[in-house]
Amino acid sequence: MTKTMDSQREDAFKCMRCGLCQTVCPIYAELYSEPSVARGKVRLIRELIDGKLEVTPRLKEIMDLCLDCKACVANCPAMVPTSELIFAARAYITSKEGLPLPMKGVLQGLSNNSLQEFGRMLMHFYQSSGVQKIVRGSGVVNAISADLAHKESMMPIMASTGFRSIAPSLASRKTGGMKVAYFVSCMTHLTGTELGKKVITVLEHHGCEVLIPTDVRCCGTPHLAYGDVEGATALAVHNMAVLNACGAEAIVTDCATCGSALKSYGKLVPGSENFTKKVYDISEFLVKVTGIKPGTVKQEMVVTYHDPCHLNRGQGEGNAARAVIRSVPGLTFKEMPEADRCCGGAGSFGINHYDLSMGILDKKIANVKSVNPQLVLTSCPACKMQLQHGLQRSSLDIAVKHPIELLAETYEL
Amino acid sequence: MLDNTVISKLQKIVGKQYVLTTKEDLTCYSYDSTPLAHMPDVVVEPASTGEIAAIVRLANEMKIPIIPRGGGTNLSGGSIPVVGGIVLALHRMNKIVEVDVDNLTATVEPGVITLHLHQAVEKIGLFYPPDPQSAAMATMGGNVAENAGGPRGVKYGVTKDYVLGLEVVTPTGEIIKLGGKTIKNVSGYDLIRLFVGSEGTLGIVTQITVKLLPLPEAKMTLLAIFEKLDNAAEAVSSIIRNRIIPTTLELMDHNAMELIENFKPVGFPMDVEGALLIEVDGSKGEVERQIVRVAESCKASGAREVKIAQTAEEAAGLWAGRKAAFGAMARSTPTVITEDATVPRSKVPDMVRVIQKLALKYNLKIPILGHTGDGNMHPCILTDERNEEEMKRVEAAVDEMFVAALELGGTLSGEHGIGLIKQKYMKLQFGSTGIDLMCKLKDAWDPNNILNPGKIFLRGE
Numbered sequence: 103m104t105k106t107m108d109s110q111r112e113d114a115f116k117c118m119r120c121g122l123c124q125t126v127c128p129i130y131a132e133l134y135s136e137p138s139v140a141r142g143k144v145r146l147i148r149e150l151i152d153g154k155l156e157v158t159p160r161l162k163e164i165m166d167l168c169l170d171c172k173a174c175v176a177n178c179p180a181m182v183p184t185s186e187l188i189f190a191a192r193a194y195i196t197s198k199e200g201l202p203l204p205m206k207g208v209l210q211g212l213s214n215n216s217l218q219e220f221g222r223m224l225m226h227f228y229q230s231s232g233v234q235k236i237v238r239g240s241g242v243v244n245a246i247s248a249d250l251a252h253k254e255s256m257m258p259i260m261a262s263t264g265f266r267s268i269a270p271s272l273a274s275r276k277t278g279g280m281k282v283a284y285f286v287s288c289m290t291h292l293t294g295t296e297l298g299k300k301v302i303t304v305l306e307h308h309g310c311e312v313l314i315p316t317d318v319r320c321c322g323t324p325h326l327a328y329g330d331v332e333g334a335t336a337l338a339v340h341n342m343a344v345l346n347a348c349g350a351e352a353i354v355t356d357c358a359t360c361g362s363a364l365k366s367y368g369k370l371v372p373g374s375e376n377f378t379k380k381v382y383d384i385s386e387f388l389v390k391v392t393g394i395k396p397g398t399v400k401q402e403m404v405v406t407y408h409d410p411c412h413l414n415r416g417q418g419e420g421n422a423a424r425a426v427i428r429s430v431p432g433l434t435f436k437e438m439p440e441a442d443r444c445c446g447g448a449g450s451f452g453i454n455h456y457d458l459s460m461g462i463l464d465k466k467i468a469n470v471k472s473v474n475p476q477l478v479l480t481s482c483p484a485c486k487m488q489l490q491h492g493l494q495r496s497s498l499d500i501a502v503k504h505p506i507e508l509l510a511e512t513y514e515l
Numbered sequence: 516m517l518d519n520t521v522i523s524k525l526q527k528i529v530g531k532q533y534v535l536t537t538k539e540d541l542t543c544y545s546y547d548s549t550p551l552a553h554m555p556d557v558v559v560e561p562a563s564t565g566e567i568a569a570i571v572r573l574a575n576e577m578k579i580p581i582i583p584r585g586g587g588t589n590l591s592g593g594s595i596p597v598v599g600g601i602v603l604a605l606h607r608m609n610k611i612v613e614v615d616v617d618n619l620t621a622t623v624e625p626g627v628i629t630l631h632l633h634q635a636v637e638k639i640g641l642f643y644p645p646d647p648q649s650a651a652m653a654t655m656g657g658n659v660a661e662n663a664g665g666p667r668g669v670k671y672g673v674t675k676d677y678v679l680g681l682e683v684v685t686p687t688g689e690i691i692k693l694g695g696k697t698i699k700n701v702s703g704y705d706l707i708r709l710f711v712g713s714e715g716t717l718g719i720v721t722q723i724t725v726k727l728l729p730l731p732e733a734k735m736t737l738l739a740i741f742e743k744l745d746n747a748a749e750a751v752s753s754i755i756r757n758r759i760i761p762t763t764l765e766l767m768d769h770n771a772m773e774l775i776e777n778f779k780p781v782g783f784p785m786d787v788e789g790a791l792l793i794e795v796d797g798s799k800g801e802v803e804r805q806i807v808r809v810a811e812s813c814k815a816s817g818a819r820e821v822k823i824a825q826t827a828e829e830a831a832g833l834w835a836g837r838k839a840a841f842g843a844m845a846r847s848t849p850t851v852i853t854e855d856a857t858v859p860r861s862k863v864p865d866m867v868r869v870i871q872k873l874a875l876k877y878n879l880k881i882p883i884l885g886h887t888g889d890g891n892m893h894p895c896i897l898t899d900e901r902n903e904e905e906m907k908r909v910e911a912a913v914d915e916m917f918v919a920a921l922e923l924g925g926t927l928s929g930e931h932g933i934g935l936i937k938q939k940y941m942k943l944q945f946g947s948t949g950i951d952l953m954c955k956l957k958d959a960w961d962p963n964n965i966l967n968p969g970k971i972f973l974r975g976e
Binding site for chain 1: 537851
């Protein structure tokens with residue numbers, strides 16, 4: 103056992119086996135089996151720490167069955183930090199066995215901006231050149247495997263130009279106001295150019311001078327999720343150096359997961375408080391620092407909001423996003439039931455466990471449908487992609503946006 | 516370990532993916548909500564009565580123990596495979612088969628989570644009253660096996676008062692149907708009563724028909740603070756003498772209130788011996804009349820303070836403290852042992868004092884929560900199961916607690932069941948003759964002793 107896991111022994115022991123995690127775990131609600139829920143996993147981790155279990159394919163499979171949605175953590179009477187324990191177990195497994203080869207490639211790709219850029223260009227070519235159309239029409243992917251077809255159907259539409267390369271030219275206003283660094287997430291970089299532009303618009307509207315360090319890399323969450331602590335730490339060190347060097351007074355992100363990761367860099371690199379205290383989710387920043395300044399263009403429609411796990415439970419900022427939404431003139435905001443329930447996306451979980459992810463997503467879409475909105479808002483580009491996939495699957499013509507995009511649309515241009 | 520031919524026969528019955536044999540899977544079915552654990556040899560997840568009957572026939576023939584399991588939340592060790600064997604995980608049988616609005620019954624499979632039944636019937640204005648604290652995780656099969664109760668027991672009774680019909684797979688693999696949808700049914704022995712609370716030792720319940728009530732129109736909540744426990748007890752008696760039976764009558768003693776207040780301040784005073792949280796339900800006019808009379812009874816019995824919640828939010832605020840109790844305990848210590856010795860309602864203050872004295876004598880922290888309306892006490896022993904010396908003191912205190920409960924005319928368990936945890940006290944309550952009778956019954960029913968063996972009573976006592 104590594105030293106890190108040893109320190110988790112007491113945490114694992116705190117589980118009183120009351121089973122309350124069963125009531126909130128989205129995966130348990132699909133499978134109802136004990137290994138799928140926190141109580142089971144925490145018990146296995148306890149046995150692993152005590153040397154009664156070894157790393158086996160089944161153990162890996164079970165530890166992989168977690169969305170990191172933290173619903174069990176928020177609901178645990180004994181406050182067992184199950185997400186941390188599972189990440190620690192994954193780190194232990196990776197330290198023993200190394201990363202599976204395909205994952206190693208993906209994580210390296212995410213760590214390295216030029217590799218990531220190459221991937222984006224390949225995928226963009228596939229999608230825009232007509233090749234995708236031919237492939238989908240031919241049914242060849244389905245013929246190879248239905249699973250591969252699912253993966254192909256979930257592929258996000260790649261931006262024609264990565265946002266990190268065009269961003270600095272967009273944020274050119276020297277307002278003399280507060281210097282704010284916009285941390286461009288991989289999702290926004292690769293697929294969310296529109297969102298990125300609007301974040302800049304909104305920040306400038308709030309009197310900020312937007313700095314966009316283009317050499318930021320992935321926040322490190324995928325690495326941690328796959329137990330690659332070393333990779334995540336290297337990214338944390340790099341990103342902190344770049345963001346500190348740009349001279350920003352605050353660091354803002356539009357991605358719930360990135361925000362949650364940046365705020366937790368202290369766990370990877372002790373003594374990072376001066377950095378982490380400057381990190382804000384974009385909605386949180388508007389609420390706490392500048393005050394929300396909506397424009398006057400009315401948005402007359404019914405909207406609902408999906409809580410990204412990493413903004414709500416991860417950062418405790420679900421209310422900030424709602425404050426932004428409520429500030430939009432003309433809007434009718436209807437809360438959906440279980441707005442804080444995970445959408446089942448969870449990074450690569452949706453790709454690795456497609457059927458399970460779709461079961462979880464279908465429940466989310468049913469909740470969306472129950473309030474009959476014209477637009478779904480969510481503060482995380484990854485949730486946005488998953489929700490879009492779900493709405494499409496259910497043949498619902500409902501758009502998904504980040505609250506900041508809607509806020510930007512209230513400004514007279 | 517079971518030999519491979521048994522495993523492959525099980526796989527043939529339920530399908531390969533529903534037979535779990537890895538050490539990881541077995542570990543996950545080795546425990547319940549007690550600190551006890553034992554590994555099964557195999558976990559089988561059947562989907563139908565027919566599959567269960569086939570599994571039981573095989574097990575009976577090969578003399579392999581079978582332990583039925585629902586949500587795995589019981590507090591008695593009842594679902595722990597203490598001699599190995601097959602854990603029969605019933606979560607795949609989770610259909611609400613029917614809600615019959617003409618006969619006011621619901622028919623469910625054993626894996627249905629109790630809360631899901633509550634939600635399904637309440638949506639159409641009906642009511643299934645039993646409400647164990649674990650209702651959000653526990654299953655109807657488990658509730659029947661343990662004869663689960665809950666806070667509403669004082670007014671509405673417990674699981675056994677609602678079961679009208681059962682389909683059961685016997686220990687020799689036959690399928691029998693008992694009762695049905697009729698309220699009246701006196702044909703033959705009342706085997707339903709025998710099955711309800713038999714802790715999975717007499718058969719595997721595969722379908723359950725329960726009685727439903729109309730959902731009460733309204734409810735109101737009140738909190739009464741008492742300087743003296745005797746006054747709280749007098750208030751309970753006075754309410755009942757006034758011909759009012761509240762839905763719940765929850766007692767918190769000083770230690771419980773202090774623990775809650777330190778964890779989540781809700782404004783409990785620290786210089787009092789206890790508080791009662793009382794809820795009444797019924798038609799709107801009736802609850803308004805009742806809550807006033809309950810408040811009067813509390814004041815007349817010497818309550819220092821009585822708060823009636825005027826809105827649903829205020830009621831939730833009053834309940835917040837009680838609901839925070841488990842979290843407060845869980846965060847204060849690694850192990851919480853919740854007992855459920857039960858005494859006649861009038862003996863509640865005596866029992867509280869016994870428990871408090873035992874806490875002092877054995878130097879233990881034992882806050883008390885109780886469904887005082889029905890005498891069902893929940894002393895919660897805060898300890899650490901790894902501390903051997905303290906666990907010995909815990910055991911000594913629990914020994915004396917049960918002797919006292921029986922002396923006061925009570926019983927070992929109000930709603931958790933005997934399982935493994937309370938077996939050694941059974942002789943105190945039943946004597947050798949009683950135990951012997953139970954053994955004979957079990958042997959007649961389950962000749963090879965395959966169903967949840969080693970539970971409830973100790974053989975040879």
